[in-house]
Each structure stands twice: as structure tokens, then as C-alpha cells.
Amino acid sequence: MKELISVVVSCYNEEEVLPIFYKEIDNVSKKMDNVNFELLFVDDGSKDKTLSIIKELAKNDSRVKYISFSRNFGKEAAMNAGLTYAKGDYVAVMDADLQDPPKYLYDMYNYLQEEYDVVATRRVTRTGEPKVRSIFSKMWYKLINKMSDTEMVDGARDFRLMRRNVVNAILSLNEYNRYSKGIFSFVGFKTKWIEYENVNRAAGKTKWSFWGLCKYAIDGMTSFSTTPLILSSIFGLIFCFIAVIAIIFVIIRTLIYGDPVGGWPSLVCIILLVSGVQLLCIGIIGRYLSKVYLETKRRPIYIVRETNQK
Numbered sequence: 287m288k289e290l291i292s293v294v295v296s297c298y299n300e301e302e303v304l305p306i307f308y309k310e311i312d313n314v315s316k317k318m319d320n321v322n323f324e325l326l327f328v329d330d331g332s333k334d335k336t337l338s339i340i341k342e343l344a345k346n347d348s349r350v351k352y353i354s355f356s357r358n359f360g361k362e363a364a365m366n367a368g369l370t371y372a373k374g375d376y377v378a379v380m381d382a383d384l385q386d387p388p389k390y391l392y393d394m395y396n397y398l399q400e401e402y403d404v405v406a407t408r409r410v411t412r413t414g415e416p417k418v419r420s421i422f423s424k425m426w427y428k429l430i431n432k433m434s435d436t437e438m439v440d441g442a443r444d445f446r447l448m449r450r451n452v453v454n455a456i457l458s459l460n461e462y463n464r465y466s467k468g469i470f471s472f473v474g475f476k477t478k479w480i481e482y483e484n485v486n487r488a489a490g491k492t493k494w495s496f497w498g499l500c501k502y503a504i505d506g507m508t509s510f511s512t513t514p515l516i517l518s519s520i521f522g523l524i525f526c527f528i529a530v531i532a533i534i535f536v537i538i539r540t541l542i543y544g545d546p547v548g549g550w551p552s553l554v555c556i557i558l559l560v561s562g563v564q565l566l567c568i569g570i571i572g573r574y575l576s577k578v579y580l581e582t583k584r585r586p587i588y589i590v591r592e593t594n595q596k
């Protein structure tokens with residue numbers, strides 16, 4: 287029997303690009319006639335015609351499956367649902383906007399026939415992206431790789447083809463705060479990296495705002511590193527040390543020169559600095575605490591409204 291590849295595509299307001307995407311992936315599937323395909327579209331609570339377009343595709347093509355969420359749960363949740371519902375011996379994860387070119391699936395599948403378990407992709411350029419965004423991402427990757435034991439590959443995309451055992455490993459991490467770049471790296475396995483130049487969206491708009499990306503970056507940090515907590519303890523130690531020296535200095539100075547009133551501007555500066563550092567550290571601890579809070583609630587990662595996948 288032929289093996290099955292499930293292609294998981296998360297879609298949020300992608301009415302413009304979906305028909306183009308379908309055409310591309312259909313072409314690729316025709317080229318790869320030694321395997322069967324299952325196209326699993328996850329509609330992440332789209333507000334446009336995305337779902338009806340997918341249903342239309344499903345009517346004409348029995349390989350098309352869909353899962354539709356009750357509201358927008360975010361791409362991480364959509365990918366998680368896709369991986370859960372996918373039946374394939376291999377599962378590919380990709381975006382609908384053709385920034386993950388389907389033509390690579392052919393090579394990716396061939397690599398899996400060698401000794402690899404996962405074929406992942408990374409983009410080596412960031413053309414078409416705002417400059418500030420690129421600079422911040424570069425800095426973030428440097429920082430997170432210093433702070434986390436889990437390696438985050440700069441420019442890694444979520445686009446990948448995995449064997450069933452890798453998918454099961456990913457699903458076995460049942461945390462609520464899912465940061466997939468970290469999760470993919472955490473589960474390990476033999477990974478082949480394919481590199482390509484950044485491709486711009488075929489149509490439609492990106493869902494990411496700058497602020498959204500910042501929040502995502504902080505989430506990634508707290509999900510895969512506890513170094514900020516260590517840093518805040520170190521801050522505390524340094525300030526205690528400075529305080530001890532300052533106290534000794536002040537005592538000795540008072541003994542020698544008496545106690546002339548003055549020095550309140552410096553006092554204000556010190557109070558501001560120290561309380562700032564305190565707030566920063568409390569904020570850092572708060573980030574972790576909020577994660578624990580959300581984890582303990584055990585809320586579902588997504589809620590399905592309708593699906594044609596059994």
C-alpha cells in the first residue's frame with residue numbers, strides 16, 4: 287500500500303491565497319505519485335470566506351480535510367490541532383501563503399527515505415521584511431541561544447516534513463503554552479535542514495504586528511529558558527554587594543567628617559535605580575508565574591466547531 291503524507295495548513299483569513307495554494311500543492315502531489323496525500327486545512331476562526339473556500343475544495347477533492355475552530359486560537363493551536371488530526375505516515379506543516387514553497391516537499395520526502403526523521407527548513411535571507419524587524423530577530427536569536435539549552439535556529443520556519451514517530455513525540459508534550467520552534471528543537475531526532483531565500487507572501491497580508499512579535503519573543507523566552515530568573519537573582523546579589531560597600535563607606539565618612547546634611551539628589555537616584563531593578567525582577571518572575579497559572583488551568587488548546595476529519 288502507498289504511504290500517506292498529511293499536509294497540515296493553518297489558515298487565518300487566507301481567502302485570497304488559498305486557491306493559489308491549492309493549485310500548487312495539487313501539482314506537487316501529482317508529481318509525487320508514489321504516495322497518497324491528505325490536505326488538512328485548519329481554519330483558525332477566520333472571519334472571511336476561508337472556510338467556505340475550503341469546504342468547496344473538499345467537495346471536489348476527497349483528499350481535502352478541514353478542522354474549523356470556534357474562534358481564533360493562534361497558529362500554534364492550529365498546528366497542534368493539525369498534528370493531532372493528521373493520519374499520515376508523514377506529516378508536513380506549512381503556511382497557506384506560499385512562503386513555504388510546496389515544491390520542496392518532493393526533496394523533503396526523498397530525504398526522509400534516507401536516514402533522516404525530520405526535514406526542516408530555514409530561510410537564509412529576510413528580504414521583504416522591515417529592517418527593524420530583522421535586526422530585532424537577529425538579536426533575539428543570539429540572546430535565546432545563550433540563555434536556553436534548547437537550540438533555536440535563526441531563520442527556521444515552521445515548514446517541515448516529519449515521520450510519524452516525531453509527530454507523536456511532539457504531541458506527547460502536552461503543555462498549554464506552545465512555542466513550536468522550541469518544541470520542535472526539544473524533541474530532537476535526526477534533522478536535515480534545507481535552506482532557501484525568503485519568499486514573499488503570494489497574496490493577502492501578514493497577521494503579525496511588531497508588538498505581536500515582541501510578545502511572541504517573550505513567550506518563547508519564558509517557555510524554554512529560566513535564565514532570566516537566575517539573572518534577577520544575580521542582579522539582587524550585585525545590589526546587596528554595592529549596598530554593603532556603600533554602608534561601610536558612609537559609616538567611615540561620618541566618623542571622620544561628621545554628618546553634614548546633603549546628598550539627597552544622589553539618594554533619589556539610588557532609590558529610583560534600585561526600585562526599577564526590583565520592579566524588573568518582579569516582572570520577570572510574574573511572567574513565569576502567569577505561565578504556571580495558565581498551565582494549571584488545563585484549558586483546551588483549541589475548540590473545534592466543525593470538521594470532516596474523523
Ligand code: UDP
Nearest residue numbers: 296297298330360361364381382492493494
Ligand atoms: N495563522 C493562523 N492563525 C493566526 C495567525 C496566522 O493560523 O492567528 C496562519 C496564517 O494563515 C498563515 C500562517 O499562520 O498560514 C503564517 O501567518 P503569516 O503569513 O501571517 O505569518 P508570517 O509568515 O508573516 O510570519
Ligand code: MG
Nearest residue numbers: 381383385487
Ligand atoms: Mg507568511
